[in-house]
Ligand SMILES: Nc1ncnc2c1ncn2[C@@H]1O[C@H](COP(=O)(O)OP(=O)(O)O)[C@@H](O)[C@H]1O
């Protein structure tokens with residue numbers, strides 16, 4: 001009989017294999033910034049505000065991250081300094097996208113991302129460790145609590161999705177988050193179900 | 206034995222004062238034990254999602270809670286009254302005036318128009334035709350299907366039919382709405398639209414909802430989750 005533990009372990013082995021085979025850049029800060037610069041020329045401060053407003057489900061960008069990315073883009077010739085602006089604070093450099101930047105952005109949009117990138121399963125890893133160091137009770141309690149946390153996150157995104165004040169791009173981001181949480185939830189339910197079945201099988205033996 | 210949801214307490218209490226409580230319900234269809242000690246309550250204005258594998262007893266729990274089935278053991282308490290000990294006449298009145306029910310499909314009378322279908326519960330309670338149709342029209346509007354007032358169920362899409370059915374389930378302004386897989390037969394987007402509207406109307410009117418679903422995406426419209434497994438209930442919240 002194949003045990004649950006075997007299933008988890010073999011799953012991890014499969015993921016390991018897949019991960020060593022594909023190293024794909026998914027979304028980089030640079031691409032996002034170029035996308036925002038396509039709309040209008042902006043300074044770093046403005047880019048942060050626009051990013052955080054437009055992608056409420058993404059982690060807010062740190063200034064350090066933005067300036068590092070802009071420097072890299074500038075070095076590659078994808079963006080250029082087009083002027084400066086001085087309001088009440090320090091002088092700020094305004095950036096614009098170049099033709100090379102546009103071409104890079106188009107090439108990036110044209111590229112299909114590797115599906116395996118999105119299926120890393122940290123929950124299976126943790127449940128397996130729980131089975132190794134503790135027992136099925138601990139693994140099952142972990143999965144139950146994770147399931148509750150997932151459903152709670154789904155409630156939050158459902159509120160965003162159904163709020164008429166939210167923009168179209170907010171709704172799209174929420175849809176994406178919900179679909180991913182839903183996939184995780186289905187896996188968590190199945191894993192719990194398997195743990196329970198396994199327990200019943202062991203009792204019947 | 207390990208528990209599927211070990212963090213769960215057996216008694217599941219709502220945050221707000223309960224309007225409906227089901228306590229240790231058992232029910233068997235012939236020799237098929239569908240419920241064994243199921244316990245839950247629904248707070249005032251709360252949307253409680255009831256999830257669980259198919260065949261676990263969700264629908265049976267709802268039918269008992271709504272006074273449509275009489276549990277063989279346990280109690281259903283609504284407003285301090287034990288529903289399962291009431292006479293059939295009293296239970297029937299309670300269902301007509303205090304409860305609304307909404308199923309997956311097949312509830313609309315095909316011979317009647319949308320507005321007549323929605324007016325039906327009012328007419329059955331003795332309301333006059335003209336005011337009943339007026340009220341029904343308002344409810345169609347709340348569910349964004351006023352344009353379909355004179356259409357017959359056979360001429361509607363699945364989503365439109367469910368909106369009309371939802372309007373009908375709310376027309377008597379029930380205290381508790383029992384919804385069993387209300388979007389189970391719809392595609393993803395219609396399902397979202399119908400569910401969003403049901404939740405919005407329930408929030409606006411302060412109606413409590415027992416929302417049965419096997420989908421986490423629908424359960425996420427609820428404030429809380431109760432999981433049914435083998436006729437027993439567990440809290441889905443950590
Ligand atoms: N009318 C019926 N007659 C006999 N058995 C039934 C009937 N309805 C449901 N059952 C059985 O009772 C159990 C619980 O069913 P149900 O409450 O419909 O579950 P769920 O709604 O979670 O799918 C299942 O085993 C089902 O086969």
Ligand SMILES: [Mg+2]
Pocket residue numbers: 263264265385
């Ligand atoms: Mg059912």
